[in-house]
Amino acid sequence: MPPSRSLINILGRLPGKSLIRFTCVCKSWLSHICDFTYAHGLWSLAWATYMGRFRSLMEEFKKEDVAAFKWLAKHEPPHWSRSHFSEAPKCDMLLNNLWEEEAKKLHKEDYDRDERLLDQINKEQSAERGKKERKLRLRPDFVVLTSTQRWDYEKRLHDSEGFDVGDIPTYAFVPVRPFVLDSHESLERIEGYAKLALDEHKKCNNTKYQIVKALKANIDAGCPGRTYYITFQVKDTVLVLPLSTSRPLWKLFRFSHSQPSFLSRLNCNPIYSKVFIIIFIPSNTVLHILRFGTSSAVHGSDTLKQSEEHKGKARAERFGLAQSVTADEEAKKKARLSRFGAVPAVPKANAQEEDKES
C-alpha cells in the first residue's frame, strides 16, 4: 500500500462518486476522503454566489459533519462567503459560461456581418476600378509626364501660346496636346478651320493669302469647348513660300479656333469661341509674333447676352481668366482695335521678306 502522500495524490484524481464509494475501503481512506470532501464543501460554500445555494450547501455540510458545521457557524458568513458580500440579488447566469458563450455568439454574428459588408464594399470598388482600368486600357499609350517633361511642356506652352508643345505623347495627361493629322478626315477638318480663320484674317487685313497645307495642330480640350492651335503654310496669291529650315523666310499662320457646335451644346456663349490668327514670321534671327484677335459677334436677345455675361463672370472667377472674358463688348472692341493697330506692320514685314527673297 502506498504511503499516505502518494495515496492522496491518487485519490485526488478520482471523481466524486468513486471517492464516496471508497470511504468503505478502510477507516484511513475515510479520513483522507473526508479531508477532500470538507475542503470541497468549504470551497463550494465560499464560492456560492447566491443565498439559496449557500443555504442548501450549508444543509449538506451539516449532514456530513455536525462538529465542522458548528465550528463554521461561529464564523460570520460575510467574512468568508461570497454570497454574503453584497445584498443585491445575484444570478449565476451572469457569471456562467453559458452567458459568455451567448455573448461570444452575438459578438461573432456582429463580426461576420461587418465582414460581409466590407467584402461587399470591396467587391463594388474593385468592380468600379476594373471599369476604369478597362477605360485606360483603351488608350495603351496613356502616360503621365515626369516632372522634367512637365516643366519643358509648360515652358513651351507658355512661349508658343499653345502652338508648339514639343514631342509629347498624344494621350498625355495635359490640357493642350498634339492633334494627330494622320488621316484624310482629320487633315480636312483642320484645314477647314484654318481656312475659316484665314478668311477672317483676309476680311480684317485685306490680304490674299491662300492655304497650302496644315503642318501641325494641337488641341486644347481642357476647358469647355475645344480650341485648336493650327500651324499651316500659306501662299500669297500665286507665289508658294518654300518651307525650308535653312532659309527661314517662310510664313506660317497659326490659328486657334474653338468649336462652336460643341460650345452651343454646352450652352456657352459663342463669344468665347475666340478666333486667333497668329502670323509667325521669322525674319533674320528675331522672331516677331504678331497676334490678331477677333471673335464672332453674338446676335441674340439682351437677356441671353446678360445671362452669358453672368456665366462669363462666374467662369472667370472659377478659372481666373483674364478680363477679356468678363469684359463687356465695348472693352473688347477697344482691345481688339488696339491689337489691330499692329496690323499694318504685317504687310510691311511681308513686303520686306518678299523683297529679300526676290
Add this chain to the structure above:
Amino acid sequence: MASSIENNNEKLTLKSSDGEEFLVEKHVALQSTLLQNMLDSDCSSADVIPLPKIDARTLALVLGYCKKHADASSSKQGELNSFDSEFLKDMDMGALFNLVLAANFMEIKGLLDIAAQKIADTIKDKPHQEVREIFHVENDYTPEEEAAVREENRWAFEGFP
C-alpha cells in the same frame, strides 16, 4: 565553456535498492528534482548515488522515461504524450505503485502525474472490495460500521455490490 561540455557528457552512477548500478548521463538525471538538488549542493558526481527505496526494475523504467523526456524536451508534446500512454499501457498495478513511489521519491513530477492518473483511472469504476485487494488494504471496519458508512452514501453505490 570546456567545463560545460564536460558536464554535459558527465555520467552519474545510480545504485538501486537491490545493488544494481546504473550509469546515466547528467542531463537525463536532471529530470529528477532530487538528483538535481543533490548535484547542486555538492558535486559528488564521482560517487555512486544510492536510491535505497527503488528496485532495479523500477529504476530502469524511471530512467527510460527520463531519457525520453530529456532528449525530446524540445520536440513535439504530442509525441511525448503518446510515448507516456504507451509507456504505462501494459503495466500491472504493482509496477505502477512502485513507479509512483519512485517518482515521488525522486521528485519527477511528470512521471508521478501520469502514474497516479493511470491508477486513478483504473480503480475509479471498480467496486471498493476490489480496490481493497489492489491496494492490499486490510478492512478495519466492522460489518455494522461498513453498512452505516454505505447507508450514508447510498447513492454512490448504485450498480455496485
